[in-house]
Amino acid sequence: MRLASIHFYPVKSTAGHDVTEAEVEPWGLKDDRRxxxxxxxxxxxxxxxxxxxxxxxxxxxxxxxxxxxxxxxxxxxxxxxxxxxxxxxxxxxxxxxxxxxxxxxxxxxxxxxxxxxxLDDPTRRPVNPEHGTPQDRVSLADGYPLLLASTTSLDQLNDWIAEGAVERGEELPEPLPMRRFRPNVVVSGAATPFVEDGWKRVRIGEVSFRMTKPCARCVLTTIDPDTLQKGKEPLRTLGRHRRIDKKLLFAVNLIPDGPGTIRVGDPVTAP
Structure with missing residues (x-):
């Protein structure tokens, strides 16, 4: 597996930036959601x-x-x-x-x-103690320092969306882009869709991470970031195929073990 892309969002809920490398800090990528x-x-x-x-x-x-x-x-x-x-x-x-x-x-x-x-002092906000240690910190991301998504999982989701459209007799929609899900790191080359759900740890280049839990998705994913129009996808299809414990899951949350630099193209390993 390889690191396909890196993204950060200086102001929560605003447009993101695609970069080729990024510093990993204990509370997230440098300048992400501060x-x-x-x-x-x-x-x-x-x-x-x-x-x-x-x-x-x-x-x-x-x-x-x-x-x-x-x-x-x-x-x-x-x-x-x-x-x-x-x-x-x-x-x-x-x-x-x-x-x-x-x-x-x-x-x-x-x-x-x-x-x-x-957030002038990024040590001020702890992560949810149910999924982290008392020392873990997070910027102003929803709950955890980084979010990881897989291109293999997105391909499967888009296939499911297309199959649903065919069943309903609708025109085939354009595949949803990864930016709908606002990840920090995107991995390509996973052997199977949603295999990341079961990872306990992952290493990206020189930096290792703990997995906390899969990410429950909300209405934000249904907003087209270009037109700002709301639709039914991907929540309609996630509800059909990825409803687990009453939550609609896509991507996984990470906590870094320590600081370092990650780069697009870095090898990704999950023991």
Whole structure:
């Protein structure tokens, strides 16, 4: 198996970046999901509720974040020194407010008042203790430092989607791209679809990882990141073929054993 692609998302729920190599830090890829959008009362906001966030492209250069979008000129973000509690799923996390200019820029994009928040200290947020150790940390990803997906599994899913369309007498849809699932690392060459579900550990190049659990998918996967339109796939087909313990599963969560650098083309081994 080989590492086929690497992706990171500077601001949670915004457009991703494809890179040929990346630093692995204890809490995720360098610069991955260190920012998120929140409501004024401190509740995390994602593209599940506001698909327009997917139209925002965030760039990181020299440690500074720039926001680009279809509605306004790009904005260089200047964080404040103000810390406040933000609800990130089931936990409250202290994040740094990124100022009124960033808030106004993003509010204009999604047409509602929002704030941009920064996880200035990535050691602040622990992973779910059910699937990690007390020392494990995560950035602002949903639950774990990295998400791994397999091209073999995506090929199988797209075959199932096509078969379902034929059964319903519908026109064959275009295959879903991997970007619908927002992984960090994509592996090619797996012998069978969804074999990654059973891995306990995986090594990518020089970096080893622990597997935590398969990823339960949500409505975000049904949003076309180009048109921002919602559809029924892939959840309809995952519900038919990949419903396990009442969850619709695709891709697996990883925790790195230590830091290092991964590169597209690296060998991938799963003992």
């Amino acid at each position: 920012y998120l959008v929140a409501t004024p009362d401190g509740e995390m906001l994602t593209a599940r509720e506001e698909p327009k966030l997917l139209a925002c492209r965030a760039e990181v250069s020299g440690g500074r974040l720039t926001l680009a979008g279809p509605h306004r000129p790009p904005l260089l973000v200047t964080p404040t020194s103000q810390l406040s509690d933000t609800q990130v799923w089931r936990t409250r996390v202290k994040l740094t407010d990124c100022g009124d200019d960033a808030a106004e820029w993003l509010s204009a994009l999604v047409d509602r008042p929002v704030r941009l928040m920064w």
